[in-house]
Each structure stands twice: as C-alpha cells, then as structure tokens.
Amino acid sequence: MYRFSSTYSNSNLSYLGVLLLPLLLLSQIPFQLVSCGNIVQFLPGFEGPLPFVLETGYVGVGEGEDVQAFYYFIESENNPKEDPLMLWLTGGPGCSALSGLVFEIGPLAFRYEEYNGSLPNLVLRPHSWTKVSNIIFVDLPVFTGFTYARTESVAQRSDSSLAHQVHQFLRKWLVDHPKFLSNEAYIGGDSYSGIPIPAIVQEISQGNKEGLQPWINLQGYLLGNPVTTRTEKNYAIPFAHGMGLISDELYESLQKNCGGEYINVDTKNVLCSRDLNSYSEAISGLNTAHILDLKCEWLDNEISWRRSLIKKDQSKFLNTHLKLPPLNCRSYAYFLCAYWANDDNVRKALHIHKGSIGKWHRCNYNVPNKIDISSSFEYHVNLSKKGYRSLIYSGDHDLTVPFLATQAWVRSLNYSIVDDWRQWRINDQVGGYTRTYSNRMTFATVKGGGHTAPEYKPEECFTIYSRWISNMAL
Structure with missing residues (x-):
C-alpha cells in the first residue's frame, strides 16, 4: 500500500533543520482546550448501537490550522484509563485511516456479500487491537480520507510536513483528551508509514525534551511491512528466487x-x-501484495459502478472499462468500503464537514508527495540510542516490501541479539519467526502474511501485538 513515485526530487534539507523547524513553530502555538470530537453511537450498516466507544472529529494542524485532520478514536475495550494509547497511520502516502480500521486492526469489518444497491453491512472483527489499547486512526497527510485543506497553500504533501502535522495533531488531541495524558503512547503504522513514523517519534521525543506541552508519555513505535530505505525492491528478486518464482x-x-x-x-x-x-x-499475473492470493483488478470508480448497478443498466456497465472483481477477491471489500464512505447518511453519522471533500477514496495517490526523507534508517539509529521500544513485523509472502529487505536493515543496526531467531507460536502452531535485539527492537515474521500482514492474518498479528504491547516475549 505504497508508491515510490513522486513528481519532486529529494530535498537537501539537513537532518537538524528538518527536526528543529517544526519544534520552533509548534512552540508558538497556543493550545486551547476546545472540543474537537463527537461520540458516534450508531453507524449505518451496523445493527444496533456500537459495543465500543467511537469518537470522530477534526484537529486543525499547520499554520492557521488550515489542514483539518480527520480522525477516528476508539477507546480500549479492556481498560481505557490504563491501556496504551496508539496513534495509527495507514500507508500510501494517502491511504485513509478507515482502511486500517476496517481491513487491518480495528473492531469493524465489511461483510463479504454481493452488492445489491443497498448500503454494505458492517460486522465486528474478533481480533481488533482495541481489545488491548486505545487507538487514534488519523487521516494524514492532507487530502487523505476525510482530511481537507482550507487554503491552497497547504495542499502540498511531503514526508517531513506529514511528520510535523502528526506531532502537532497528537499534542492538540491530548489537550482535548487530558484523561489519556498519563497513558503510555506509541506510534504505529504500515507500508509507506515506515518513512515518516520514525521521524514522528523522533520529533515527539525532541519536543518532550524541549518542554513542549502537553508532555507525551512516549514509549515506542511499531511498523508493519515498512518501507525504510526505499531500496526494498532490490530484495524482491532474491525473495522471488527463494520462493521459486x-x-x-x-x-x-x-x-x-x-x-x-x-x-x-x-x-x-x-x-x-x-x-x-x-x-x-x-x-506477471502474481499479486505482489501476497504471492499466493488472487490477483484481481481494482479500479477506483466505485460510484459509477454503483449507479450502473442500481439502474440495472448492465449494458452501460459492461461497455465501460470497469471490471467487477469476484466476490472472493480481497478488492471486493474495497468497493464496498467506498460505497459506504461516500453515502450521505454515513458522512452525517461520522460528522463529516459538509462540502469539505468530494468523493472519498480509500487511497488518494493523485496528490504529489515531496520526498524529503530519503530513508528512515538514521531515525531508527537515533531512537535506538534513546531506548525506545520497537516492533517491526513483516508478512513473509509480501513481494511488495519483502521481509528480506526489512531483516537486512534491522540486522545492519549491529545490535547484539538477546533472544535469537526462533519460532513464535499461536494455538500450538507456528505463527512465524522472531528475534529481539539489545536496542529493545523486536523483529517478527508472520507466516502466510502479505502486504499488509494484519489484513491477511488478523489473529496472528493481534497475538504479536497484544504480547508485545504487554511487554511479554512473543
């Protein structure tokens, strides 16, 4: 769920400059206690009241708060006062937090059933990470999901601006939610988020050191199938050879x-x-996200398709370039998600600002992204020195960001091994393999997992996360 391409060249901004500028700007922002969220008790497509606490809202970030960052916050279903608080970013850049919520680690999922023109149905996901933690799903960078810009001047995306905005978002959100100030905080995400998240953690850490308020009880970070050095494709060929491709x-x-x-x-x-x-x-013909999964065409023209089906005008539908994936294709649920998120009643229930965006896209790649963090490796080095915990996991059938690439940069950190390569198990079966280093970094593979791992192996990934977040060995 990421793309390397960009219409911008790499910036020559120094590491120090990238780090200090947002802190100087952030220190000038007066944090005022203003309500930014609304509790959602019912969602169209879900039968009855939600059995967990869902809050949605916006937090203004950037100069003049011209970026209105939308979020979904779900309280822990266990003990929200004491369970960790995690901020989650989906990859892309430009993939909505709703994708992470309903396809990866959240408590809701779409029921796989043939679309008939009515609103898709939601069901509970048994292996939601909200069973053990509070999670904020954030639509960033700008023009991701329901996040929008109020002025054209803030419409440009970049890796560093994303890091600055997430940092600012979290401090502002905590001002509005003071009961979570003492909770252990983690930053998590997958795929392309492997680039900005280490920078976000570094910036939050530096902000704490500089005395920015509110203080964030930052403990570490976790990354799934992460882009890190942008050279991951060099490992695709050794992976393909090892898999017999x-x-x-x-x-x-x-x-x-x-x-x-x-x-x-x-x-x-x-x-x-x-x-x-x-x-x-x-x-060719393989699904690089998971080499064993079906390769199904997915075109982001769901609304046109929906109208054709509702009108029962099959000839018009068949004459377009759209191709309906079979019901057993993973992309079928992506279509359902787009129908759901673009429904007026759904937007009303989520308290979306009317007229703020047009069509909702699961992933919006149409906005150029300036690459000014060429690699996140040095951030990992610095965070290791500061003693933050980290969990890095990879689906072992992912050809998009092969586990070999992730394993290589983790190994090149040159930290001693405290728990050597071994199986981790679930239900008396091998769930994957893991190794832990002296810098408090744990690396794990998920057997049978793809890009990204929780989408393909939700129970296994929940097991990894719940053990790690509780400071238990995998």
Missing part, C-alpha cells in the same frame, strides 16, 4: 549483470535490462 539461471544472470542493483538501472546496461524484463514476465 524465478529460475536459478535467471537469478544468477541478474546477480551477474545487475550487481544486486535493480532500481534505476542504467539504460546502457543492456544485459541487466534484458534480465529485468525476464523477471517482470516471470512474476
């Missing part, structure tokens, strides 16, 4: 002709380009 001969030729570098290959390197074409042909 390409031949020994092609792998050896790729190594020889490309030298292990498969990104931005020199066009003059004819032999490498030839081998890469052979590799692309070999994996």
Whole structure:
C-alpha cells in the first residue's frame, strides 16, 4: 500500500533543520482546550448501537490550522484509563485511516456479500487491537480520507510536513483528551508509514525534551511491512528466487549483470535490462501484495459502478472499462468500503464537514508527495540510542516490501541479539519467526502474511501485538 513515485526530487534539507523547524513553530502555538470530537453511537450498516466507544472529529494542524485532520478514536475495550494509547497511520502516502480500521486492526469489518444497491453491512472483527489499547486512526497527510485543506497553500504533501502535522495533531488531541495524558503512547503504522513514523517519534521525543506541552508519555513505535530505505525492491528478486518464482539461471544472470542493483538501472546496461524484463514476465499475473492470493483488478470508480448497478443498466456497465472483481477477491471489500464512505447518511453519522471533500477514496495517490526523507534508517539509529521500544513485523509472502529487505536493515543496526531467531507460536502452531535485539527492537515474521500482514492474518498479528504491547516475549 505504497508508491515510490513522486513528481519532486529529494530535498537537501539537513537532518537538524528538518527536526528543529517544526519544534520552533509548534512552540508558538497556543493550545486551547476546545472540543474537537463527537461520540458516534450508531453507524449505518451496523445493527444496533456500537459495543465500543467511537469518537470522530477534526484537529486543525499547520499554520492557521488550515489542514483539518480527520480522525477516528476508539477507546480500549479492556481498560481505557490504563491501556496504551496508539496513534495509527495507514500507508500510501494517502491511504485513509478507515482502511486500517476496517481491513487491518480495528473492531469493524465489511461483510463479504454481493452488492445489491443497498448500503454494505458492517460486522465486528474478533481480533481488533482495541481489545488491548486505545487507538487514534488519523487521516494524514492532507487530502487523505476525510482530511481537507482550507487554503491552497497547504495542499502540498511531503514526508517531513506529514511528520510535523502528526506531532502537532497528537499534542492538540491530548489537550482535548487530558484523561489519556498519563497513558503510555506509541506510534504505529504500515507500508509507506515506515518513512515518516520514525521521524514522528523522533520529533515527539525532541519536543518532550524541549518542554513542549502537553508532555507525551512516549514509549515506542511499531511498523508493519515498512518501507525504510526505499531500496526494498532490490530484495524482491532474491525473495522471488527463494520462493521459486524465478529460475536459478535467471537469478544468477541478474546477480551477474545487475550487481544486486535493480532500481534505476542504467539504460546502457543492456544485459541487466534484458534480465529485468525476464523477471517482470516471470512474476506477471502474481499479486505482489501476497504471492499466493488472487490477483484481481481494482479500479477506483466505485460510484459509477454503483449507479450502473442500481439502474440495472448492465449494458452501460459492461461497455465501460470497469471490471467487477469476484466476490472472493480481497478488492471486493474495497468497493464496498467506498460505497459506504461516500453515502450521505454515513458522512452525517461520522460528522463529516459538509462540502469539505468530494468523493472519498480509500487511497488518494493523485496528490504529489515531496520526498524529503530519503530513508528512515538514521531515525531508527537515533531512537535506538534513546531506548525506545520497537516492533517491526513483516508478512513473509509480501513481494511488495519483502521481509528480506526489512531483516537486512534491522540486522545492519549491529545490535547484539538477546533472544535469537526462533519460532513464535499461536494455538500450538507456528505463527512465524522472531528475534529481539539489545536496542529493545523486536523483529517478527508472520507466516502466510502479505502486504499488509494484519489484513491477511488478523489473529496472528493481534497475538504479536497484544504480547508485545504487554511487554511479554512473543
């Protein structure tokens, strides 16, 4: 759930400059106690009152609060006063927090049933991470989900601005929710969020050190299937070879002709380009998010499709470029989600500002993103020195961000091993493998998991999270 492409080149901002500028700006912002949320007791598509506390609202961030960041907050179903508080970002950049809520770690999911023109139905998810923690799902960066900009000047996305806005969001949100000030705080996310989250944690830590208020009881962070160095694609070919997707001969030729570098290959390197074409042909037809899952077309034109079905005008539907995925395709639920989120009654129930956005997209890739954090590796180094806990996990069938890539940068931190490579188990079965380092970082694979792991293996990922968040060994 991420894209590397950008219409902007890398910035030459120094690490110190990126860190200190937002802190100077943040220190000038008067935090006023103003209500920013509304309790939602009923949701269209869900039968009866919600059996958990859901709050939705906006927090203004940026200069003049011109970015109105939308959030879903769900209290822990266990002990909200004492359970940890986690802020969760979905990847992209530009994928809505609702995607994380209903497809990955939240307490709701869409019922898989054929769409008939009525509102899709919601059901409870048994392995929600809200069983053990309070979670704030945030729609950031700008133009993600229901988050909108009030002026054109703040419409540009960048990695560093996302980090600054999330930092500001959390401090403001805590001012409005003082009963959670003492709770242990964590920042979590997956996929592309592996780039901004370490920077967010670093910025919050520095803000605490500088005396910014309110103080945040920051304890650590967690990342799933994370982009980190932006060189993850170099590990796709070794992964594909290990999984039996390409031949020994092609792998050896790729190594020889490309030298292990498969990104931005020199066009003059004819032999490498030839081998890469052979590799692309070999994996064509596979779902890179999960190499065992069905590859189903998904086009973000759900509303047009819906109107065609409601009108029962099948000829019009069939003459378009849309393709309806089979009910057993994972992308079918993405269609259902878009219908649901674009329904007027749903928006009213969620207290969406009327007229603030047009069509809701699960992932909005149409806004350029300036890449000014080329790698988050150095942030991990600094956070390790500060002693923050971290959990890094990967689905072991993910070709998009292969676990080999994540394992490589974790290993290159060069910390000693305190709990060596071993199985972690669930229901007397192997759930994956794990290793823990002296910098309080735990790395884990999820057997059978894809990109991202909780979407494919919810019970296994809940087990990992619930053990880790409780300071237990996996």
